[in-house]
Amino acid sequence: MCLTMPAQVLSVEVDKAQIKVDSARGKQLVNLAFDGLLKVGDWVLVNADLAVAKINPEEAEEIKKYFN
DSSP states (O other): OOOOEEEEEEEEOSSEEEEEOOTTTOEEEEEEOSOOOOOTTOEEEEETTEEEEEEOHHHHHHHHHTTO
């Protein structure tokens, strides 16, 4: 079973993004698995070191409820 976590984008490179999942995990560099345009502050779903989809802030908050 694969599990994706919501993470907020801190910076964006060509095909990678620096993200913050939560304060305990710190920052992480992930590869982008989609062609969507990202900017600082956007939310993505992350599995391992791969951002698989862009989501809106409301979706991120709803998903985070299940992990707290």
